[in-house]
Amino acid sequence: xxxxxxxxxxxxxxxxxxxxxxxxxxxxxxxxxxxxxxxxxxxxxxxxxxxxxxxxxxxxxxxxxxxxxxxxxxxxxxxxxxxxxxxxxxxxxxxxxxxxxxxxxxxxxxxxxxxxxxxxxxxxxxxxxxxxxxxxxxxxxxxxxxxxxxxxxxxxxxxxxxxxxxxxxxxxxxxxxxxxxxxxxxxxxxxxxxxxxxxxxxxxxxxxxxxxxxxxxxxxxxxxxxxxxxxxxxxxxxxxxxxxxxxxxxxxxxxxxxxxxxxxxxxxxxxxxxxxxxxxxxxxxxxxxxxxx
Amino acid sequence: xxxxxxxxxxxxxxxxxxxxxxxxxxxxxxxxxxxxxxxxxxxxxxxxxxxxxxxxxxxxxxxxxxxxxxxxxxxxxxxxxxxxxxxxxxxxxxxxxxxxxxxxxxxxxxxxxxxxxxxxxxxxxxxxxxxxxxxxxxxxxxxxxxxxxxxxxxxxxxxxxxxxxxxxxxxxxxxxxxxxxxxxxxxxxxxxxxxxxxxxxxxxxxxxxxxxxxxxxxxxxxxxxxxxxxxxxxxxxxxxxxxxxxxxxxxxxxxxxxxxxxxxxxxxxxxxxxxxxxxxxxxxxxxxxxxxx
Numbered sequence: 248x249x250x251x252x253x254x255x256x257x258x259x260x261x262x263x264x265x266x267x268x269x270x271x272x273x274x275x276x277x278x279x280x281x282x283x284x285x286x287x288x289x290x291x292x293x294x295x296x297x298x299x300x301x302x303x304x305x306x307x308x309x310x311x312x313x314x315x316x317x318x319x320x321x322x323x324x325x326x327x328x329x330x331x332x333x334x335x336x337x338x339x340x341x342x343x344x345x346x347x348x349x350x351x352x353x354x355x356x357x358x359x360x361x362x363x364x365x366x367x368x369x370x371x372x373x374x375x376x377x378x379x380x381x382x383x384x385x386x387x388x389x390x391x392x393x394x395x396x397x398x399x400x401x402x403x404x405x406x407x408x409x410x411x412x413x414x415x416x417x418x419x420x421x422x423x424x425x426x427x428x429x430x431x432x433x434x435x436x437x438x439x440x441x442x443x444x445x446x447x448x449x450x451x452x453x454x455x456x457x458x459x460x461x462x463x464x465x466x467x468x469x470x471x472x473x474x475x476x477x478x479x480x481x482x483x484x485x486x487x488x489x490x491x492x493x494x495x496x497x498x499x500x501x502x503x504x505x506x507x508x509x510x511x512x513x514x515x516x517x518x519x520x521x522x523x524x525x526x527x528x529x530x531x532x533x534x535x536x537x538x539x540x
Numbered sequence: 541x542x543x544x545x546x547x548x549x550x551x552x553x554x555x556x557x558x559x560x561x562x563x564x565x566x567x568x569x570x571x572x573x574x575x576x577x578x579x580x581x582x583x584x585x586x587x588x589x590x591x592x593x594x595x596x597x598x599x600x601x602x603x604x605x606x607x608x609x610x611x612x613x614x615x616x617x618x619x620x621x622x623x624x625x626x627x628x629x630x631x632x633x634x635x636x637x638x639x640x641x642x643x644x645x646x647x648x649x650x651x652x653x654x655x656x657x658x659x660x661x662x663x664x665x666x667x668x669x670x671x672x673x674x675x676x677x678x679x680x681x682x683x684x685x686x687x688x689x690x691x692x693x694x695x696x697x698x699x700x701x702x703x704x705x706x707x708x709x710x711x712x713x714x715x716x717x718x719x720x721x722x723x724x725x726x727x728x729x730x731x732x733x734x735x736x737x738x739x740x741x742x743x744x745x746x747x748x749x750x751x752x753x754x755x756x757x758x759x760x761x762x763x764x765x766x767x768x769x770x771x772x773x774x775x776x777x778x779x780x781x782x783x784x785x786x787x788x789x790x791x792x793x794x795x796x797x798x799x800x801x802x803x804x805x806x807x808x809x810x811x812x813x814x815x816x817x818x819x820x821x822x823x824x825x826x827x828x829x830x831x832x833x
Contacts, residue, residue, distance in 0.1 A: 255552050255577060256549035256550075256552040256556070277586040280545040281584045281585075284584055285581050287581075288574070288580075291574045293567065
């Protein structure tokens, strides 16, 4: 996905947000904003990939703050809050003994809803209560784009590219269904801390590796999956997969520049630009299969 | 007022907003954002005056758009919508035959509330219905900072620095009271089109010059009052005045850098930065007298 003019102020707003998470030093915050302005000014271009510019901006932000993980505490809070909603989600997914297709659809829906559990997007302030009420609301609404019936026949060898903390705990419902149906899962997490994204640290903490066949990383702390920073084993896994599942907007922003497939984008369209780029509306719960004959 | 990190993304958001008012050409909009990013990057400094940087950014925006008044249509819409609320406001101000002090307070309150009738501040979308319901709500709440009793004794020779279109029609209630009390009014409007601010065009259209003793301008289309661009007659009038009334945030942002006084800032604290700088909270209706012994 190419950069939109909106990305400029949305990104700077996020830089400010995470700078305040990291420090109370107003001079340092101001310096950080200025340096990030400079990076954005240098790399802004209508043909630039939004998440690629975001990677450069966030790296500069972390460098100036001298903080390699401003969201360290936030990520733990999101995980804690998410853990409390999990039993409720499980109940809704398995309610009434659904068949495989319905079970898969519900698990996908739960994991898409969990894409909402993200801090730092302009105007979003999460709290535990909001998590549960938001989950209930979205679960009743269902998927706005539902390609799960087509995805169901492609689960033999899945590469699952994770997005945020919190969300990853709900992704495990999808892992359970894929395993039940006999599929193989290669989970991909970030190679280093960036925003609230899942890294090997959370994989170890929640023993997520026991739920999948293999865990690999994107090779760096890039926002999304930057192919030029991706390890060979990730590229090979994506090429060999019967289905790539890409969670969240940043993975879409980067992978939509390439032709990997079949690929299912599972996300909430939390921003107008991603929604437009996908030909959808803002606020949609999406499981959209692409590059599939 | 000095620049805050928030000003960066708020300003870029406004640049985007007004670019879309001016054109549908996506390439031109993107170029405009990029050029404005460059100007901001060049002039960003924690000691820079926010409205001074805003002036540079908006001038670049107008230059790239080749549009010297992107809000031309918007300003007319604001005026039309405001005209419809005027009779209601007049009724509320004069209700029950108030004494001079109460009458002045109500007129000031109405003109402060009208500072809300502005487009382009992040997230605000005005419509006629909202104008009237917002007016009623704020009128019942009254002023959060009310220095009108102290101002009442200073009305002999008033310099009144206007802000937005729409708002100016409500400022006339204040003019009426000052005239009734025997005061003299020098009205100051922008020297050229900027944002939704009042210029000589609206003064002529609504015959505002018949309500005051003299109308002069800020000498340029700067955001607020840039002293380095102000004509000599404005500086002299401000120096000689028994009271300067400064409407809105941009005038505060520029004039708070100087020591003119006595000066009454009449505004709604529509942004967190201005509210903080004044030691107040966001969303306050303010008539605050400063530089008064």
